[in-house]
Amino acid sequence: MIAALSLSFLGIMFIGAPIMVALALSAVVALQSSGRPLMIVLQTAFQSLDSFSLMAIPFFVLAGNLMQSGGIARRLVGLANAFVGWIRGGLGAVAVITSMMFSTVCGSSSATTAAIGSTLIPAMQRKGYPKAFAAATAAASGELGAIIPPSIPMVVYGLAANVSVASLFIAGILPGLLITLSLVITVCVVARIKGFDEVTPINLRDWLWGIWSAFRESILALLMPVIILGGIYGGFFTPTEASCVAVIYGLVVGMFIYKEVAFKDLLTVLGRSAVMSAIIMLIVAFAAVFAYLLTINQVPQQVAILLGKITDNPLIFLLLVNILLFFIGMFVEALAAILILAPILAPVAVSFGIDPIHFGMVIIVNLAIGMVTPPVGVNLFVVCQIANLKLEQLIRPLLIFLAVLVINVAIISYVPALSTVLLGY
Amino acid sequence: LDMNLGHTLTLDSPFHAGAQKFADLLKERSNGEINITVFPHSQLGGELTLIQGAQMGTEDVFVTGQSTLTNTAREFLIFDIPYLFDSVEQANEILNGPVGDKFLDVLPDYGLVGLGWFSSMERNVFASRAIESADDFNGMKLRVIQSPGYVESYNALGAQATPMAYSDLYLALQQHVIDGADTSPDQFVSDKFIEVSKFYNVTRVHYMPALLIMSKSRWDSFSPEEQEMVQGAADDAMAHAQAYYREVYDKAMQEIAAAGVTIVETDVTSLVEATAPVAQQLIDQIPNGQEFYDAVMAAKN
Amino acid sequence: MSDKTFAHPRYEACRAAMAVVNDWATKLAGLLLGGMVAAIAVSVSVRLLYSYSGIRLSAPWTEEVARYLMVASVFLGGAVAAFQKRLIGVDAFVSMMPSRLARWMRAFAHLLTLGFALLIVWQAAALVEFGLRQWSPVMRMPMAFVYAWILLGAALMAANTVLHMIGEIIGAEGLHDVEIDEDAAEILSHQGTKP
Ligand code: NA
Numbered sequence: 001m002i003a004a005l006s007l008s009f010l011g012i013m014f015i016g017a018p019i020m021v022a023l024a025l026s027a028v029v030a031l032q033s034s035g036r037p038l039m040i041v042l043q044t045a046f047q048s049l050d051s052f053s054l055m056a057i058p059f060f061v062l063a064g065n066l067m068q069s070g071g072i073a074r075r076l077v078g079l080a081n082a083f084v085g086w087i088r089g090g091l092g093a094v095a096v097i098t099s100m101m102f103s104t105v106c107g108s109s110s111a112t113t114a115a116i117g118s119t120l121i122p123a124m125q126r127k128g129y130p131k132a133f134a135a136a137t138a139a140a141s142g143e144l145g146a147i148i149p150p151s152i153p154m155v156v157y158g159l160a161a162n163v164s165v166a167s168l169f170i171a172g173i174l175p176g177l178l179i180t181l182s183l184v185i186t187v188c189v190v191a192r193i194k195g196f197d198e199v200t201p202i203n204l205r206d207w208l209w210g211i212w213s214a215f216r217e218s219i220l221a222l223l224m225p226v227i228i229l230g231g232i233y234g235g236f237f238t239p240t241e242a243s244c245v246a247v248i249y250g251l252v253v254g255m256f257i258y259k260e261v262a263f264k265d266l267l268t269v270l271g272r273s274a275v276m277s278a279i280i281m282l283i284v285a286f287a288a289v290f291a292y293l294l295t296i297n298q299v300p301q302q303v304a305i306l307l308g309k310i311t312d313n314p315l316i317f318l319l320l321v322n323i324l325l326f327f328i329g330m331f332v333e334a335l336a337a338i339l340i341l342a343p344i345l346a347p348v349a350v351s352f353g354i355d356p357i358h359f360g361m362v363i364i365v366n367l368a369i370g371m372v373t374p375p376v377g378v379n380l381f382v383v384c385q386i387a388n389l390k391l392e393q394l395i396r397p398l399l400i401f402l403a404v405l406v407i408n409v410a411i412i413s414y415v416p417a418l419s420t421v422l423l424g425y
Numbered sequence: 426l427d428m429n430l431g432h433t434l435t436l437d438s439p440f441h442a443g444a445q446k447f448a449d450l451l452k453e454r455s456n457g458e459i460n461i462t463v464f465p466h467s468q469l470g471g472e473l474t475l476i477q478g479a480q481m482g483t484e485d486v487f488v489t490g491q492s493t494l495t496n497t498a499r500e501f502l503i504f505d506i507p508y509l510f511d512s513v514e515q516a517n518e519i520l521n522g523p524v525g526d527k528f529l530d531v532l533p534d535y536g537l538v539g540l541g542w543f544s545s546m547e548r549n550v551f552a553s554r555a556i557e558s559a560d561d562f563n564g565m566k567l568r569v570i571q572s573p574g575y576v577e578s579y580n581a582l583g584a585q586a587t588p589m590a591y592s593d594l595y596l597a598l599q600q601h602v603i604d605g606a607d608t609s610p611d612q613f614v615s616d617k618f619i620e621v622s623k624f625y626n627v628t629r630v631h632y633m634p635a636l637l638i639m640s641k642s643r644w645d646s647f648s649p650e651e652q653e654m655v656q657g658a659a660d661d662a663m664a665h666a667q668a669y670y671r672e673v674y675d676k677a678m679q680e681i682a683a684a685g686v687t688i689v690e691t692d693v694t695s696l697v698e699a700t701a702p703v704a705q706q707l708i709d710q711i712p713n714g715q716e717f718y719d720a721v722m723a724a725k726n
Numbered sequence: 727m728s729d730k731t732f733a734h735p736r737y738e739a740c741r742a743a744m745a746v747v748n749d750w751a752t753k754l755a756g757l758l759l760g761g762m763v764a765a766i767a768v769s770v771s772v773r774l775l776y777s778y779s780g781i782r783l784s785a786p787w788t789e790e791v792a793r794y795l796m797v798a799s800v801f802l803g804g805a806v807a808a809f810q811k812r813l814i815g816v817d818a819f820v821s822m823m824p825s826r827l828a829r830w831m832r833a834f835a836h837l838l839t840l841g842f843a844l845l846i847v848w849q850a851a852a853l854v855e856f857g858l859r860q861w862s863p864v865m866r867m868p869m870a871f872v873y874a875w876i877l878l879g880a881a882l883m884a885a886n887t888v889l890h891m892i893g894e895i896i897g898a899e900g901l902h903d904v905e906i907d908e909d910a911a912e913i914l915s916h917q918g919t920k921p
């Protein structure tokens with residue numbers, strides 16, 4: 001049955017049918033071959049959608065769209081540029097840092113990539129960056145959207161592995177900063193070696209003044225993460241409700257303060273967000289059917305036994321998991337991969353003595369890299385659209401970033417404190 | 426013959442103890458012919474899905490609390506009535522007898538076969554404050570089961586019944602987004618709410634029964650002899666589960682006290698009074714509601 | 727698109743009609759999403775009012791309403807995504823094939839998607855019938871009202887997929903292939919209006 005399930009899944013996926021179709025139809029094949037009723041497909045999909053916690057996905061998508069439309073993203077770029085725009089590789093660093101800031105309000109990697117890339121790829125090109133390198137920078141730093149809280153993949157992981165979403169959010173802060181820092185360094189080093197992005201001399205007074213005026217411009221945008229995180233930890237609302245508060249805040253700022261969203265645009269933004277979230281949620285729903293079949297066939301237990309046979313060393317276990325995740329991340333969309341793998345791997349990790357929150361970070365950071373690995377990488381699709389590039393043109397500049405990201409995963413895997421130290425506070 | 430049995434609680438819960446006992450007994454008595462795999466932790470889905478699945482023939486056997494069953498079989502709304510029973514023992518005794526059978530007998534109409542009753546679970550309010558009498562509920566935000574009898578009972582007590590995902594509950598309590606919630610002592614401990622609550626108030630508003638249920642299509646596929654064997658295994662397993670609940674109840678109360686949570690023996694007189702009007706509201710929502718209610722009340726005496 | 731000539735006028739007419747239907751479906755899905763926001767906003771407000779002003783309101787229905795609106799919005803939005811060919815899939819393998827073969831593979835992928843949509847239509851219909859006797863926990867609303875949205879969304883998805891499949895077979899589809907990520911599309915549309 002498992003062979004029928006996986007072979008038909010791969011077959012349907014390689015024909016080019018949507019992933020949700022591959023998930024559902026391979027489940028049908030597996031159910032059929034074991035003589036179980038097909039109704040399980042829609043029942044299970046419905047049940048997984050009928051979840052309050054999952055509501056954070058459409059809400060964060062909507063909030064992100066409102067912020068893009070409402071001028072919040074543009075203001076964050078202005079602020080980052082005022083800080084580091086003047087050094088060599090500065091504009092690339094701006095892209096990374098702005099992605100990090102945008103990630104504190106946006107839960108999605110692809111939305112972060114789109115928001116930052118659309119503004120900064122053209123700007124980087126004007127400053128002499130090779131187009132492919134600019135696009136690769138935006139794609140790689142876009143993955144911060146999933147690692148810096150709030151994060152849709154973390155919400156999904158929390159549900160799938162039954163761990164606290166709030167703890168995952170906190171665990172993401174230091175790894176997110178580590179990845180930000182390493183990407184900034186990468187961009188600056190490459191800019192120096194290749195000799196693009198000249199230095200603009202600036203005196204201290206102008207620098208401070210620039211920061212101050214950009215800060216005033218973007219104060220409302222900066223307030224948003226304060227309100228969201230403050231609201232959660234101040235006891236005003238739960239993380240799921242916070243996504244709704246983010247929507248309302250984005251709406252109020254975009255419509256009444258920046259006045260960049262007109263009332264007549266509202267239905268358009270809502271409709272677009274509904275379709276965007278539907279694309280994600282349908283994969284979530286039908287991945288649940290796939291996961292159900294793995295569960296009733298006790299695949300998690302078998303994988304656990306297998307891994308236990310291969311090694312009893314948690315360090316080697318983490319290495320094996322990372323290799324597995326990297327390859328799966330190349331082909332499978334991150335949320336679908338989390339939903340299928342988390343319930344299987346998380347209990348095994350715990351039995352190896354690995355902290356479940358730390359293990360969640362390993363999975364999320366690794367699968368976030370999957371968003372920038374060909375052939376299936378959402379962030380890559382986004383920047384290819386923005387920069388009008390073909391996927392293969394991106395590969396060479398991307399390799400540098402991939403190498404850096406893989407080193408980050410290794411650090412995050414083998415230094416659990418990075419993920420867990422803040423949880424003590 | 427392989428069957429799956431799903432429930433929503435942990436491995437050390439009474440649900441799991443009863444379900445696993447049922448599986449073991451049946452395997453033994455059928456000489457290994459009937460194999461049941463028990464899936465805890467909602468692995469086969471939540472209670473709503475399990476009920477629906479069994480009705481449509483996609484699930485074989487499952488455990489559910491009564492409150493979820495009311496969405497399908499309204500007769501079970503009777504158990505949403507506050508202060509319907511006086512104790513776990515009384516509730517179990519009534520449900521193990523003819524009144525319990527009267528309720529089980531409605532299930533085949535819904536495509537289900539009730540095999541028996543787990544222990545009723547005493548649901549108390551854990552909170553950031555002590556509840557000595559009904560007045561103490563005033564101004565409290567409580568997360569309760571989303572079933573009309575629960576929502577209306579706590580609103581009648583002057584609290585606010587706040588909807589909230591169970592997964593958000595721990596953090597919401599920790600951050601004081603809400604003031605409390607209701608659950609049985611064993612789940613209070615196993616779901617770690619013990620870490621984020623100051624008081625465990627023994628309010629006893631509801632004794633929630635739980636049931637072992639088989640899909641009717643699966644039941645009908647058995648011969649009369651097999652049905653008798655299944656029923657016998659279920660009876661013994663439920664007796665085991667009822668005794669097990671008493672054990673974990675006592676153990677949980679000890680752990681609660683040991684963890685420094687104050688156990689408050691609430692004087693329920695004022696609570697009974699405040700929630701009295703809820704009973705008739707619920708009875709009116711049930712077909713033959715009065716008949717079922719009267720049967721329970723008659724059995725109490 | 728205006729400079730392209732269409733060789734299949736009847737197909738184009740069908741496509742234009744479906745575009746209108748999907749436009750309405752998008753708006754409807756958007757309204758459902760707006761409803762979700764409103765319901766949760768009510769829930770949070772009612773609780774905060776209770777805490778800070780003592781106004782004794784209770785809105786236990788909010789969570790349930792929001793969840794069912796989400797289910798409805800997802801299946802409707804999924805149908806629109808099928809029309810816009812935005813459902814995430816792997817076409818790396820297909821695009822390595824020679825163009826004639828690739829066209830037939832895409833048509834076959836649409837056939838599979840159609841099979842999926844019809845499966846959901848059939849199962850949703852069964853759930854609707856079943857849902858007449860099953861009630862939602864808080865509002866005591868027959869669940870058939872929720873399942874009916876799934877039926878509607880899946881039916882629209884089936885219709886959209888038939889359209890694409892025919893387009894692929896008669897060779898009219900390539901003209902419309904605008905493979906654009908949703909987020910990028912959103913941004914690019916704004917770049918046009920706001921420099
Ligand atoms: Na984020």
Ligand code: NA
Binds near residue numbers: 332374375376377
């Ligand atoms: Na990838």
